[in-house]
Amino acid sequence: MAKRIVFLGGGTGGIVGSLALAEAKKKHNLDLEVTVINKDEWHYMPPLWMDVALEGLPIEKTRAPIKNLEKYGVNVVIGEATKINPDERNVEIADGRKVEYDYLFVTLGLRNGWEAYPGLAEAGYHNYDPEAAQVFNKALNTFKGGKVVILVPEVPFRCGIYPMEFASVLGYKLKVKGINAKITILSPSMNGMDISWGLGPDIKRLWNKYFNRFGVEIKTHEGIERVDPEKKVVVTKNYEEPYDLLVKVPPPRPPKVLEDPMFLFEHDKRFVKARPRDFRHPEYDDIFLTGEHSMPPTGLGTAGVFIHAATSKAVNLLLNELYGVGEVHEHTPVACVAYSGDKGFMGVCEVTFDGEKYNWQKCYNVMESFAMKLVKRAFYQGWLDRLRM
Numbered sequence: 001m002a003k004r005i006v007f008l009g010g011g012t013g014g015i016v017g018s019l020a021l022a023e024a025k026k027k028h029n030l031d032l033e034v035t036v037i038n039k040d041e042w043h044y045m046p047p048l049w050m051d052v053a054l055e056g057l058p059i060e061k062t063r064a065p066i067k068n069l070e071k072y073g074v075n076v077v078i079g080e081a082t083k084i085n086p087d088e089r090n091v092e093i094a095d096g097r098k099v100e101y102d103y104l105f106v107t108l109g110l111r112n113g114w115e116a117y118p119g120l121a122e123a124g125y126h127n128y129d130p131e132a133a134q135v136f137n138k139a140l141n142t143f144k145g146g147k148v149v150i151l152v153p154e155v156p157f158r159c160g161i162y163p164m165e166f167a168s169v170l171g172y173k174l175k176v177k178g179i180n181a182k183i184t185i186l187s188p189s190m191n192g193m194d195i196s197w198g199l200g201p202d203i204k205r206l207w208n209k210y211f212n213r214f215g216v217e218i219k220t221h222e223g224i225e226r227v228d229p230e231k232k233v234v235v236t237k238n239y240e241e242p243y244d245l246l247v248k249v250p251p252p253r254p255p256k257v258l259e260d261p262m263f264l265f266e267h268d269k270r271f272v273k274a275r276p277r278d279f280r281h282p283e284y285d286d287i288f289l290t291g292e293h294s295m296p297p298t299g300l301g302t303a304g305v306f307i308h309a310a311t312s313k314a315v316n317l318l319l320n321e322l323y324g325v326g327e328v329h330e331h332t333p334v335a336c337v338a339y340s341g342d343k344g345f346m347g348v349c350e351v352t353f354d355g356e357k358y359n360w361q362k363c364y365n366v367m368e369s370f371a372m373k374l375v376k377r378a379f380y381q382g383w384l385d386r387l388r389m
């Protein structure tokens, strides 16, 4: 009987893994059935939501119909999963259906935990979902100047370079428009260090260039108490910061369907456990957890590039175990393209595995240029084009 391999979540991990399996099935004539369950009909590319907020990019350009996976031989189930039953090997869908599996890959991303701090849900703007990014774009278009605060309540957060990347592009845009604004990033203190040091001194040097050019300030805080949307002030444990425009980064929280002791990482319940060596659930060998929710417990970062690498590694491990095909590669350096002010850059992080978990060795800026900005756009649009034909 064909092995049933199910991906719960049709985002970065779900697409990478299901397409890799579909390709292997065709190439090696394997007896397997690949299915993706996704709560709605769209596969989104979240990095493009920054372009929705800053450039007014239409939402349609940030997504593609997930049903088009079927052209590659992947089954698609549209529906919201409400429960995973590891002992029965099935996933329950809100409309009552049950999807059976032999192997399950959980790639559900992280939830935006706005409820974590009083006032945070009501205050400010963000581009961590497409509709919110559109609202944010309207607010930016009518912004006349003043104090912009980019609030990062906790580490880690979704996409580790986002606040610096956003500040560099916003600083450039406001300057070009002749709008007088002061940008301040409020960063959690990591033993006195701020988040712009997160990828090491080489990338920090790149950010500093833009911080100096656009007068961006970065201040550390010892934790957030609340945000007061009426008085327009962020109350931290060690000071109060007023703002005219608040840009907020969500506290990371696990997807609801994984809020169960069976899944939560006991040392930090904001995340979901996975065995670093192979991304399997510690007790259930037939469940792989390669979504954003499981990256910090393995030592990896909360960004698409890590989910891509983790999912591809786990898929190849499984192909090798089941059919003796698929190259099980060591963890390779991860590369990402991002905006920097009016340009773009490619950053690389070397990652090694010490037998227990992954370790970041060194990150560096490979190239910064105007062309890299186009490379970022071309990469993400090309990614979506696979599901647009």
Ligand SMILES: Cc1cc2nc3c(=O)[nH]c(=O)nc-3n(C[C@H](O)[C@H](O)[C@H](O)COP(=O)(O)OP(=O)(O)OC[C@H]3O[C@@H](n4cnc5c(N)ncnc54)[C@H](O)[C@@H]3O)c2cc1C
Pocket: 008, 009, 010, 011, 012, 013, 014, 037, 038, 039, 040, 042, 043, 044, 045, 046, 047, 048, 049, 050, 079, 080, 081, 082, 107, 108, 109, 110, 127, 128, 129, 158, 159, 162, 255, 257, 290, 291, 292, 293, 302, 303, 304, 305, 306, 307, 336, 337, 338
């Ligand atoms: C604004 C922003 C900018 C970013 N920029 C970058 C960047 O420049 N580089 C980078 O590498 N990463 C970036 N990231 C991070 C990257 O997008 C994520 O790390 C990555 O998409 C997570 O992959 P995933 O497969 O775990 O989940 P996702 O890609 O988030 O996909 C999860 C999928 O699961 C579905 N789903 C959720 N709950 C259910 C349910 N109960 N039932 C069924 N389906 C469900 C969702 O609809 C979604 O399709 C950015 C993220 C954001 C938000």
